[in-house]
Amino acid sequence: MAAKRSNFGKDTGLQARMLLTMFLLGLVYVVFLGVLFAVGAGAGIIIVVAVVLLALQFFGSDKIALASMGVKEVSASQEPELHSIVERLCVQADLPKPKIGVIETSMPNACAMGKSKKNTTVCATRGILELLSPAELEGVMAHELTHVINRDVMVMTLASFFATLASMIAQFTLFFGGGFGGGYGRGRDEEEELMLILLVSVLVYAISFLLLRALSRYREFAADRGSAVLTGRPSALASALLKISGTMERVPTQDLRKAESMSAFFIMPARTKQSLMNLFADHPSLEKRLAALERLESQLQGAA
Amino acid sequence: MGLRDILTGRHTVKGPASDDKLFAITTAYITLESEHSIEPTGDAAIVFQALATSDFESTLRDTEEVVKATCGDSGTTVATEDDSFGYRWMVLRNAAGAPSVEDLAVGINAVSSSIEAAGHGERLLCAVFAFADGQKRRIYFIYNYKRGSWYPFVPVGGSSNERSTERELQLKAQMGTELPIEPELERWFPLWGIPI
Numbered sequence: 001m002a003a004k005r006s007n008f009g010k011d012t013g014l015q016a017r018m019l020l021t022m023f024l025l026g027l028v029y030v031v032f033l034g035v036l037f038a039v040g041a042g043a044g045i046i047i048v049v050a051v052v053l054l055a056l057q058f059f060g061s062d063k064i065a066l067a068s069m070g071v072k073e074v075s076a077s078q079e080p081e082l083h084s085i086v087e088r089l090c091v092q093a094d095l096p097k098p099k100i101g102v103i104e105t106s107m108p109n110a111c112a113m114g115k116s117k118k119n120t121t122v123c124a125t126r127g128i129l130e131l132l133s134p135a136e137l138e139g140v141m142a143h144e145l146t147h148v149i150n151r152d153v154m155v156m157t158l159a160s161f162f163a164t165l166a167s168m169i170a171q172f173t174l175f176f177g178g179g180f181g182g183g184y185g186r187g188r189d190e191e192e193e194l195m196l197i198l199l200v201s202v203l204v205y206a207i208s209f210l211l212l213r214a215l216s217r218y219r220e221f222a223a224d225r226g227s228a229v230l231t232g233r234p235s236a237l238a239s240a241l242l243k244i245s246g247t248m249e250r251v252p253t254q255d256l257r258k259a260e261s262m263s264a265f266f267i268m269p270a271r272t273k274q275s276l277m278n279l280f281a282d283h284p285s286l287e288k289r290l291a292a293l294e295r296l297e298s299q300l301q302g303a304a
Numbered sequence: 305m306g307l308r309d310i311l312t313g314r315h316t317v318k319g320p321a322s323d324d325k326l327f328a329i330t331t332a333y334i335t336l337e338s339e340h341s342i343e344p345t346g347d348a349a350i351v352f353q354a355l356a357t358s359d360f361e362s363t364l365r366d367t368e369e370v371v372k373a374t375c376g377d378s379g380t381t382v383a384t385e386d387d388s389f390g391y392r393w394m395v396l397r398n399a400a401g402a403p404s405v406e407d408l409a410v411g412i413n414a415v416s417s418s419i420e421a422a423g424h425g426e427r428l429l430c431a432v433f434a435f436a437d438g439q440k441r442r443i444y445f446i447y448n449y450k451r452g453s454w455y456p457f458v459p460v461g462g463s464s465n466e467r468s469t470e471r472e473l474q475l476k477a478q479m480g481t482e483l484p485i486e487p488e489l490e491r492w493f494p495l496w497g498i499p500i
Contacts, residue, residue: 063342080465080496087493088389091429092353094318094450096490135390177349229317232355232427 030205054157055298066113071101071123082124085138089145093230098122098148102129112144113153120148132240139227139237139303146226152219160212211287216282224289234296241293245286317426321452325484326413328454329433329445332482333405336435340478342443345434346403347395347500350415353427354392363422364392369413371396371406375411378404382411385499391429391500408433416449425449432457434500443475444498445483453486465496 076083083100090097098112108128113205114120122144124137132140147153228234305324354360362382371394379399385391396411398404412431419428428449435443444457456475460466472492474499476485486492 076465076494083465084494084496085389087495088391088429090491091448091450091493092317096488097493134388138389232353236390300355 010298030202036177054160066101066121066123069103069111069123070105071103072120073121074102079129081134082141084131085134086122086141086145089138089142089230093142093145095145095148095149096144099134102126106130110140110144112147114148116151117148122148128244134208135231135233135236136243138231139233139240142227142230143179143237146223146300147219149213149226150219150222152223156212156216156217160208204301211236213282217284220283220294221289224292228293228296228300232300234293234300236295238297241289306307318450319425320416320420320428320449323452324413324455326416326431327409328448328483329447330406330409332445333433333435335479335482340437341461342435342437344403344405345401345436345442345500346398346408347434348405348408348412348432349393349395349498349500350412350431351387351391351393351495352419353390353428353429354386355424355427359422360424360427363394363419363424367418368394370418371411371414373412375407378402378407380404380407380411387497387499396478397500399425405433422484430495432495432498432500434498443471444495446493446495448486448491448493451486451491454483455492455493459494459496459498465494467494 074082079100079102082102086100087097089095095117098114099122101121101123103109103123103125105125106127107125108131110122110124110128112120112122122141124141128137128140224237227237231237333344337344347370354364368382368384375382375396379402381399382399383395383397384392385395394415396408398407416425416428416431419425430449433447433449435445437443440458441461444459445454446457447454456472456479458468458471458475460468479485
């Protein structure tokens with residue numbers, strides 16, 4: 001089993017660390033650009049650098065994620081049921097068939113990765129394949145395919161691009177506002193100015209970070225709805241979510257820790273307990289998702 | 305899918321293609337028979353997602369009545385079954401010894417039109433027509449409602465899910481002028497366990 005491939009050093013509070021890492025990553029990004037600015041590089045260069053960084057993130061992220069999760073691509077003869085489910089959904093959604101991968105872990109989860117409809121991988125863990133009935137699995141895979149249809153990877157990348165750009169504009173105005181006001185007496189104010197630039201950049205970044213998290217939660221609701229629309233069975237997805245979350249709490253900790261780092265890509269966050277503030281969550285709470293699916297089911301039934 | 309749909313994450317399911325090419329099979333089968341000795345077996349089926357609503361169920365009951373009335377004269381029978389994926393198949397069988405692709409196409413069209421008329425057109429998946437070649441091997445022609453196009457599907461017998469892509473490509477070359485064949489090969493989705 002995959003659990004034997006234990007990974008030391010990923011022990012405590014990994015989710016918190018992931019959050020911190022992402023935050024710091026963005027901070028570094030902003031500080032880096034801020035310093036570039038202070039050194040005297042023109043706005044044009046900074047925007048070029050930002051675009052290059054984002055392009056790298058956009059084109060490289062899915063490959064890195066796929067490799068780090070241990071996704072193994074499976075053929076139709078290895079996983080006939082999963083392939084059949086996805087194929088039918090593709091006919092229904094009018095999509096070309098994506099690559100299909102399996103992650104050998106007992107954690108029940110699923111994820112989709114890819115930049116475009118033509119270049120996508122949908123993955124399911126061994127745990128989810130064993131846990132769910134075909135109809136429930138179909139709901140989960142439809143949720144993942146909806147992420148592909150909605151181009152969530154692109155949307156999130158672009159959204160963070162604008163957040164970065166906003167912070168750069170803030171720096172830009174501050175820098176020139178201060179610069180012109182001070183005339184030639186810059187030398188004395190330079191340090192103060194620099195601090196101010198950084199402070200504003202950090203603030204802008206902090207706010208956009210929370211906004212991006214909120215955006216991510218909204219995209220999850222949208223994917224749930226898309227799944228219900230695609231399969232015509234909102235309650236099947238609701239039942240799948242209940243089953244997954246029920247198992248989540250019972251799965252041995254070692255697997256939980258292993259899977260935690262990949263929370264952002266999955267249909268359910270690895271930890272269902274509300275240990276962090278809702279603001280920081282990239283997935284909405286189970287109760288809210290179930291309530292939304294229940295509304296969809298009653299709409300469906302009400303159409304009679 | 306427009307930019308607005310992407311931004312709002314709002315996704316609607318596509319309905320059947322406006323240009324219905326189902327009846328292309330009623331001329332194509334003549335070529336299949338005369339030039340490639342591929343005979344219709346007299347069976348066809350339509351597969352769709354059955355919504356678990358009373359509205360949809362009553363639509364289906366009406367549909368079955370309509371099909372029975374349309375095809376009853378020729379001895380064509382209708383049967384319904386659900387597969388393990390939760391999709392519903394409506395299987396039309398010609399009377400033994402009298403295969404008629406025209407009758408089957410009319411019957412399949414009656415099913416799809418009444419589902420569409422009830423406002424559930426986006427639930428339609430495919431229609432399947434069964435043929436057999438000289439060696440009695442099964443050949444299916446599948447009509448994708450969303451795309452409005454056909455593709456051949458030749459499963460290799462046995463328990464393993466294998467298809468003969470070679471044979472399918474030969475059929476594409478043979479029938480390309482007669483049938484509107486799906487140009488993108490990655491959309492030639494197999495349907496395993498076809499009940500006909």
